Amino acid sequence: MSENRVVYFVKRPSAMVAPDAFEVRREPMPASGQTDAVLVESLYASVDPYMRGRMADRKSYTAPFEVGQPMTGGMVGRVLESSTEGVSPGAWVFGMWPWAEYALVPARSLRVLDPHLPPTTALHVLGLTGLTAYIGLTKFGRPQAGEQLVVSAAAGAVGSLVGQIGRLMGLKVAGIAGSDEKCRWLQENLQFDTAFNYRAENFSRTLADHLKNDGVDIYFDNVGGPVTDAVMSLLNPHARIVVCGQIALYNLDYGLEERPRFSDLLISRAQASGFIVAEHQSEFPEALETLGRWYGEGLLVAEETITNGFDHLIEAFIGLFHGQNRGKAIVRIK
Amino acid sequence: MSENRVVYFVKRPSAMVAPDAFEVRREPMPASGQTDAVLVESLYASVDPYMRGRMADRKSYTAPFEVGQPMTGGMVGRVLESSTEGVSPGAWVFGMWPWAEYALVPARSLRVLDPHLPPTTALHVLGLTGLTAYIGLTKFGRPQAGEQLVVSAAAGAVGSLVGQIGRLMGLKVAGIAGSDEKCRWLQENLQFDTAFNYRAENFSRTLADHLKNDGVDIYFDNVGGPVTDAVMSLLNPHARIVVCGQIALYNLDYGLEERPRFSDLLISRAQASGFIVAEHQSEFPEALETLGRWYGEGLLVAEETITNGFDHLIEAFIGLFHGQNRGKAIVRIK
CATH class of the missing domain: 3.90.180.10 (Medium-chain alcohol dehydrogenases, catalytic domain)
Structure with a gap:
């Protein structure tokens, strides 16, 4: 020492x-x-x-x-x-x-x-990761039971909790992740309704085919880039986009090719909100109580x-x- | 006949x-x-x-x-x-x-x-144009007196009213328009605080220089494209973007070069809201009453x-x- x-x-x-x-x-x-x-x-x-x-x-x-x-x-x-x-x-x-x-x-x-x-x-789950997932989804996603949620980086720390919290709130949950194995895990272990591998050929078309009836009510975005582009054209009227992370962009120089279109927001009268959890400390106690209860009851897998x-x-x-x-x-x- | x-x-x-x-x-x-x-x-x-x-x-x-x-x-x-x-x-x-x-x-x-x-x-001014300006700015822009408003297509129908309404609500108002003559008109006839010609050389830099101290609290976007790109990097924390129109994009095929970055929303914890006025009819009476009063008192130039x-x-x-x-x-x- x-x-x-x-x-x-x-x-x-x-x-x-x-x-x-x-x-x-x-x-x-x-x-x-x-x-x-x-x-x-x-x-x-x-x-x-x-x-x-x-x-x-x-x-x-x-x-x-x-x-x-x-x-x-x-x-x-x-x-x-x-x-x-x-x-x-x-x-x-x-x-x-x-x-x-x-x-x-x-x-x-x-x-x-x-x-x-x-x-x-x-x-x-009982720290900033869980708080980010919970506050982002509830406050900026404004979920209503029965709505369709799409989560990018769904097998990641925040994404895997967002999807599970969405299920607990009665949403239909689709995850987007980077391998077939992660997609299987999301469906089999975390009870996501569907999951899509963004590295698969025809990813955009497959996503659109699966979501064409339900559309997207809430998009919890952890990645940005082409994945987000694929989701943006599927928004339902009054969709909410929670801009939590843009991991696809962090390692790029500025001057990006792939960026979401505000025209998609206009067409769908959608709202995109960037947020960081540190600015919502007054909501931490209630969020931690709920997360703690769910976790204690075995309702959240904290991978x-x-x-x-x-x-x-x-x-x-x-x-x-x-x-x-x-x-x-x-x-x-x- | x-x-x-x-x-x-x-x-x-x-x-x-x-x-x-x-x-x-x-x-x-x-x-x-x-x-x-x-x-x-x-x-x-x-x-x-x-x-x-x-x-x-x-x-x-x-x-x-x-x-x-x-x-x-x-x-x-x-x-x-x-x-x-x-x-x-x-x-x-x-x-x-x-x-x-x-x-x-x-x-x-x-x-x-x-x-x-x-x-x-x-x-x-007493129809959908005025309602779009008023409801877009008040409901989605959530203005606070003293804040900095930027309006694109500021010499257009909606934009020219947004800027004037912003002034009446105590905002600092910067307009973006397509000619020096329009910019002069905005400042001299509509009392905009500043106006910028997006066709001028060094437009982005001039805009950034003028707004570097105040930043942008509300961006009322009628155009999209490169003008919007220039504004997005000047957002203050918790800025609101009212996505009202995207006229720069309407005549383009899809597959755009210039698109706003969600990473800008994240960095500034900003919110971008697409809206159409037809969905806010319950607010028409109050809005028309206010617009009618201002217009009757000569406070709005209805060019x-x-x-x-x-x-x-x-x-x-x-x-x-x-x-x-x-x-x-x-x-x-x-």
Whole structure:
């Protein structure tokens, strides 16, 4: 415990993110002893597509990562040293801190985890991922039972929860994912009504054939790009599009070929809403209560792809953009 | 009065609409005498960009025009024969009927005009144009005094009213139009705060320079295409985009180069709403009362470009797509 390893962000990627954007540095252990600073040992790191957005030097909903600074994200860890009441050594906590084995974190930014729940749920179904799915679908999707929901990146962390929540709310759910295996899993394990492989030949036509009678009432968009183009021409009147992510675009330079048409919004009198969950904190308690109840009753499958070892943090992150995860991608650090 | 002239729609245009899409036919006068059918003499015809959308054979918010049928639109006329109480011969009426010198129209579809108001206002500030501007801006733009509004096709029928209504609601108003002369007119006659010529060199950069401090809180979009692309990168957090028209796209085949990015919606947590005014009829009375009051008090300039003569109906319509009108384009038939 005399040394710490930290992942630094050292180079802005211009297209597909690669390992040379990062550097692992060995450093002395963070100095403890500051009031209100808690020394934590990192146990799990959340790797998320939105982080790619922060690696670009342009206006976005969160500040860009600064070159030369550590990567930072959602983490679960164990308290090693603390002088703050209620955050005792040994407690498991959730917070945002660097991709590092150890970190000094302000006590007020930490949430102590319920020991009865699997700790990774704090990064997942009972964390920002679940909140994103629930608040995005309910607040911006405004679902009515019987409506047709389409979810892109449906086998991903947010998408797999959106589809399941949609089913629990009485929607018909179609998922779009990147392999036949993921599509089978969505239908067999997550009870999606249908699922479509966007890499299959004739994807657009197959999707249109299947949805031509029902159309699309809610499109929960995690990807953008050609997949979104295929869905946009199937919108029903007054459809709602929840713009949650655009993973297909994160690794592209600007100047895109494939972009949704506002004329589709006009034709269908549809509404497209970009949102980020951090701006809806007043709704977290109600959402977490509902998600917790569903999860406790076994109604939500909280799929995780866990990569073992700090040494594999970077490759797990890059793997997000190559479809390597099913459900939430998490790295077990210790 | 023994003969009628009617404009028929005879050929779907594949790109820019041209005169060969239409044919003027001479026909006998419509037979009167049916119960509830009123014989009207057409006095003014409204020509509107949305009609180009109905000339394409694809799903839209109104049914496509059928090839071989007359063109139909908003009209003002005088009642010649009627057996319906309240719709007496001599009355001036508004309704939807064919581009023809005379027509038989169901009495229940007609609105008798207030003789104290200029009759063309029924096609304009006190008709669907004004309602579109008012309801689009207030309901979907959700303006707050002091916010920055940007309007495209700002010298057009809807756009010129949107900007003026925005001013009356305390917004800062920037217009985008197609000539320096239109831009001057917007600033000098309609009190727009600023106006930008999208045909000028460096349009995007000039727009960005002027708006870089305020950003864009509401974008009322009548055009789509490159103009919209230029505005999308200037959105403030929680901006609202009112997708009212996409005139830049109406005359293009599908497969567009320039399309707004949903990633812009995500970055700014913005909302883009397509709407058509016909679906908001419950709000017409309140909107018309407000518009009528403002107009009566001289607070709204209701600019009109009037083309004289039935013979020029088709060219007036085509002229819409070449920027020939300022304010509402109307054809005086008699």
